[in-house]
Amino acid sequence: MxxxxxxxxxxxxxxxxxxxxxxxxxxxxxxxxxxxxxxxxxxxxxxxxxxxxxxxxxxxxxxxxxxxxxxxxxxxxxxxxxxxxxxxxxxxxxxxxxxxxxxxxxxxxxxxxxxxxxxxxxxxxxxxxxxxxxxxxxxxxxxxxxxxxxxxxxxxxxxxxxxxxxxxxxxxxxxxxxxxxxxxxxxxxxxxxxxxxxxxxxxxxxxxxxxxxxxxxxxxxxxxxxxxxxxxxxxxxxxxxxxxxxxxxxxxxxxxxxxxxxxxxxxxxxxHPQLKKRDIIIGTAVKGKVFVDLGCRNAILKNGSSLLPVGITGIEGHFTEGDTVSVIYENEELARGITHYSSDDIEMIKGHHTKNLKSALGFEPPYDTVIHRDNLLVMK
Incomplete structure (x- = not known):
């Protein structure tokens, strides 16, 4: 021994x-x-x-x-x-x-x-x-x-x-x-x-x-x-x-x-930590798009932030919880990730601060984030 x-x-x-x-x-x-x-x-x-x-x-x-x-x-x-x-x-x-x-x-x-x-x-x-x-x-x-x-x-x-x-x-x-x-x-x-x-x-x-x-x-x-x-x-x-x-x-x-x-x-x-997410995110079909504002763009690219409802301006496509979606700013794909919310729910909570999610949804929100940073792969 x-x-x-x-x-x-x-x-x-x-x-x-x-x-x-x-x-x-x-x-x-x-x-x-x-x-x-x-x-x-x-x-x-x-x-x-x-x-x-x-x-x-x-x-x-x-x-x-x-x-x-x-x-x-x-x-x-x-x-x-x-x-x-x-x-x-x-x-x-x-x-x-x-x-x-x-x-x-x-x-x-x-x-x-x-x-x-x-x-x-x-x-x-x-x-x-x-x-x-x-x-x-x-x-x-x-x-x-x-x-x-x-x-x-x-x-x-x-x-x-x-x-x-x-x-x-x-x-x-x-x-x-x-x-x-x-x-x-x-x-x-x-x-x-x-x-x-x-x-x-x-x-x-x-x-x-x-x-x-x-x-x-x-x-x-x-x-x-x-x-x-x-x-x-x-x-x-x-x-x-x-x-x-x-x-x-x-x-x-x-x-x-x-x-x-x-x-x-x-x-x-x-x-690199980002590469650990590649297989699960890149390996699945993109089911929709989530459009964000400039502040959200900068938070994701510069600060490594999660995608929060307040920064979302719109969506495209029909998707459900657990689907992979693209995060878009002015026709440029910033990231891909696994969403916590369906497209219908995001329509209700987009632009809302975290503290207002319950009133926007009508029930207790299961997550504060739409896409957590751990499940978000930055493409740029």
């Missing part, structure tokens, strides 16, 4: 928003029973990060692994409806344990169940991101899992390694830590090649890395090294650092955050 502190990892201790992913093999024993000792260890370390002022999102596997023994199965079922039934039972059991453990350490948790559709549909993405960030802002620990109870193979994200990277990207996290039953990325499969060496750092991601990734991992889980490399590519391209490390190491999270050279470190690329 290497206890040296790497110069390239010195900045890890300053990270503010961390996503931690744990696999089924870490959460359960080989007989499918829950590893309560590990879960307590995990909750305590995350709680300590929270106490230091960090924001932490936990992406957890294990719903199917925890649920199938409760339904009388001796091994993980292969029949999809049985998997979904196992997940329906396991999700409740798993969250109940997490809730109890985190409460013992003084923290509140909130469960979020995602599907691939939540990440690629702009409206659901908007709500997904909003819920995640609100939980963090309010001091809770979001606990995320794929919604295995209702997803089918064609819409599944596929494994929680990929899910954790998507969550890290959506939340604009600083670091993703994937905890598993392996030490990290090796030069070859260590189960087959005794000469294989642990790669401590990947300073630049290349597609060649996939060539040394093997197949699936343990019988309990679904993700092997290949899915972890997929997760690393998502993170690196999004400007997020990522570490793969062995979950059973004592105080593994604490030691990683202290800069100790554990596992494999993937260095995130230097990505």
């Amino acid at each position: 290497n206890s040296l502190k790497s110069d390239t990892r010195k900045g890890i201790s300053t990270k503010k928003r961390i996503v931690i992913k744990v696999g089924t093999s870490s959460l359960t024993y080989s007989n499918g029973k829950i590893n309560l000792r590990f879960m307590d260890h995990l909750a305590r370390q995350i709680s300590d990060l929270k106490n230091r002022g960090m924001q932490v999102i936990l992406v957890t596997s294990g719903a199917i692994g925890v649920g199938y023994p409760e339904l009388g199965f001796k091994e993980k079922p292969t029949y999809l409806p049985y998997k979904q039934a196992s997940a329906a039972v396991g999700q409740g059991l798993l969250l109940n344990i997490y809730e109890h453990l985190f409460r013992e350490y003084g923290h509140v948790v909130g469960q979020l169940l995602f599907t691939k559709g939540d990440a690629v549909n702009s409206k659901r993405y908007l709500h997904m991101r909003g819920t995640l960030l609100s939980l963090l802002e309010l001091g809770a620990v979001p606990i995320v899992n794929e919604n295995d109870a209702v997803t089918a193979d064609e819409i599944k994200i596929g494994d929680n390694d990929t899910l954790s990277a998507i969550v890290a990207s959506i939340a604009e996290a600083d670091l993703l830590i994937i905890l598993s039953d392996i030490d990290g990325l090796y030069t070859a499969d260590p189960r087959k090649n005794p000469e294989a060496e642990l790669i401590h750092e990947v300073p630049q991601f290349t597609r060649d890395i996939y060539q040394i990734a093997g197949g699936a991992g343990s019988s309990q889980g679904t993700g092997g090294m290949y899915t972890k490399i997929q997760a690393a590519e998502i993170c690196v391209r999004s400007g997020i650092d990522m570490i793969i490390a062995k979950s059973s190491l004592p105080e593994v999270i604490e030691r990683i955050m202290a800069g100790e050279e554990l596992g494999t470190f993937f260095k995130g690329e230097n990505v």
Whole structure:
């Protein structure tokens, strides 16, 4: 076990928003029973990060692994409806344990169940991101899992390694830590090649890395090294650092955050914040136009402001909440973004100050902004 502190990892201790992913093999024993000792260890370390002022999102596997023994199965079922039934039972059991453990350490948790559709549909993405960030802002620990109870193979994200990277990207996290039953990325499969060496750092991601990734991992889980490399590519391209490390190491999270050279470190690329928004905004069809005045134009371009109702002069097209729209000033496209309001609602609130939105709409406004700056891509 290497206890040296790497110069390239010195900045890890300053990270503010961390996503931690744990696999089924870490959460359960080989007989499918829950590893309560590990879960307590995990909750305590995350709680300590929270106490230091960090924001932490936990992406957890294990719903199917925890649920199938409760339904009388001796091994993980292969029949999809049985998997979904196992997940329906396991999700409740798993969250109940997490809730109890985190409460013992003084923290509140909130469960979020995602599907691939939540990440690629702009409206659901908007709500997904909003819920995640609100939980963090309010001091809770979001606990995320794929919604295995209702997803089918064609819409599944596929494994929680990929899910954790998507969550890290959506939340604009600083670091993703994937905890598993392996030490990290090796030069070859260590189960087959005794000469294989642990790669401590990947300073630049290349597609060649996939060539040394093997197949699936343990019988309990679904993700092997290949899915972890997929997760690393998502993170690196999004400007997020990522570490793969062995979950059973004592105080593994604490030691990683202290800069100790554990596992494999993937260095995130230097990505401009605006580019992180490009895929979700540019990748969807523009459904309408929102015209703004000079003051709004300057606020967006010079101050990095959100789009507020008071600066809107008109709209074009019919669109709904969650659609991508263009922001226009005098026939010039300034930006594109995901709108919180439909075209009908914007017609009612355009030109109004935030304090007057309730009277203009006739109900309590769900958002102060028409397009929040986090969901606004400046085109100029």
